[in-house]
Amino acid sequence: MQIFLDTTDTAVLKDLAATGLVDGVTTNPSLIAKSGRPMLEVIAEICDLVEGPVSAEVAAIDVDGMLAEGRRLASVAQNVVVKVPLTRAGLTATGELSREGILTNVTLCFSAAQALLAAKAGATYISPFIGRLDDHGADGMGLITEIRAIYDNYDFDTEILAASIRSPAHVTASALAGADCATIPPATFADLFKHPLTEKGLDQFMSDWAKTGQSIL
Numbered sequence: 568m569q570i571f572l573d574t575t576d577t578a579v580l581k582d583l584a585a586t587g588l589v590d591g592v593t594t595n596p597s598l599i600a601k602s603g604r605p606m607l608e609v610i611a612e613i614c615d616l617v618e619g620p621v622s623a624e625v626a627a628i629d630v631d632g633m634l635a636e637g638r639r640l641a642s643v644a645q646n647v648v649v650k651v652p653l654t655r656a657g658l659t660a661t662g663e664l665s666r667e668g669i670l671t672n673v674t675l676c677f678s679a680a681q682a683l684l685a686a687k688a689g690a691t692y693i694s695p696f697i698g699r700l701d702d703h704g705a706d707g708m709g710l711i712t713e714i715r716a717i718y719d720n721y722d723f724d725t726e727i728l729a730a731s732i733r734s735p736a737h738v739t740a741s742a743l744a745g746a747d748c749a750t751i752p753p754a755t756f757a758d759l760f761k762h763p764l765t766e767k768g769l770d771q772f773m774s775d776w777a778k779t780g781q782s783i784l
């Protein structure tokens with residue numbers, strides 16, 4: 568599973584990327600606004616911090632605007648993935664951008680039917696929003712399972728990028744459901760490492776080792 572961080576916080580990204588476990592980054596207009604920085608500047612910095620795909624979302628909602636902005640975003644760095652919303656205009660733009668060799672991430676996906684159309688449009692990634700569906704009492708993880716089955720039925724190349732992740736359980740369930748990638752808030756990524764029995768076991772190991780009075784070096 569490819570692990571992406573859902574963030575524009577470059578200091579946090581640099582820290583967590585040092586684990587060697589961060590395969591890419593996703594951003595969205597809300598995260599860009601939260602950064603308080605010029606979009607192209609923060610996207611360029613993120614692209615320098617990670618080698619993998621960096622999703623940068625268009626702001627336009629019409630086809631021509633999405634194409635113009637998508638081409639501009641793609642010119643920032645070779646690892647930029649152009650993110651477009653799952654609308655008629657967004658999927659029309661996805662098809663043209665894909666034909667131009669620009670990688671695309673179709674976002675704000677909330678149904679399997681939407682995901683089917685995104686794959687037909689040639690999307691590189693589809694971003695089903697698990698947490699926001701759960702927030703509305705729907706079955707976010709069920710959507711991942713449905714998309715996986717549909718994509719496997721027709722051998723679509725589009726990669727399932729589980730998004731709107733709220734917990735380590737979402738990451739585990741997405742992996743079990745066959746998502747290709749998950750984009751994870753930094754705090755949730757940090758929680759993935761943690762288990763109370765690991766901490767308890769390590770404390771015991773360190774305590775017992777200290778009693779030996781030995782040094783490995």
Ligand code: G3P
Binds near residue numbers: 573593595694698
């Ligand atoms: O950036 C895409 C997605 O992960 C955002 O989800 O619900 O945390 O805003 P959310």
